[in-house]
């Protein structure tokens with residue numbers, strides 16, 4: 669048996685599509701024929717991915733906005749017919765692997781949250797604003813068009829932090845668990861109308877060059893070794909490990925799959 673994923677005639681919006689997992693998802697959906705709206709709150713990142721898609725013969729346009737700002741989401745995509753929504757934008761913060769420098773003028777890329785006992789409600793807000801409200805904002809704006817069309821795909825990138833729980837990332841874990849629950853409820857609410865709603869749950873995807881940096885940094889190498897012991901496939905994830913499943917879930921091949929959460933995590937969640 670052979671099959672082709674053909675997303676021609678469909679428009680996909682990928683939030684946080686300017687780098688890492690989101691970028692790989694944009695490229696994959698475009699390669700399958702979708703017109704891709706690349707969102708990122710750093711406009712230059714979205715522009716770069718649009719150029720990459722166009723250079724490969726695909727169709728794309730940039731939609732720079734902050735997913736946590738409902739008015740901005742409405743203003744930027746309110747007039748678009750979105751057939752496939754990939755809620756990918758997220759902020760993990762330094763409880764994870766890295767403290768990334770926030771983009772100029774941005775909020776929420778990295779905030780100083782560690783042990784829960786040291787955090788304040790304002791810290792929690794930053795995680796909920798992007799990882800939960802960002803998902804609800806974009807879904808709320810895109811969904812009426814899907815309902816009117818009688819078909820659609822909503823795919824949300826969640827995290828094993830929300831299923832297994834990640835120390836020093838409690839607010840992030842809570843927000844991701846919230847997003848997964850929101851999607852399950854939505855799947856049941858809209859399921860009769862040809863709209864499918866699924867989650868893809870990730871463990872660490874190396875979008876920060878961790879494996880390379882670990883060669884020069886003993887502490888990081890040690891942390892990486894401990895992390896990899898928890899994976900059945902002993903390496904960190906790569907953006908393309910995620911993009912294939914998202915593209916499949918976006919396709920007509922996945923028409924009878926909804927309300928599910930798919931782990932893409934090297935076997936992590938079955939080994940803890």
Ligand code: ADP
Pocket residue numbers: 683684685686687688689690707708709710713733734735736756757758759776777798802873875876
């Ligand atoms: P990952 O490692 O999970 O792929 P990255 O931090 O590399 O995550 O990429 C996430 C992308 O999402 C970045 O390009 C970032 O600018 C974007 N992003 C983060 N927060 C928001 C937001 N609130 N709205 C839109 N884009 C965002």
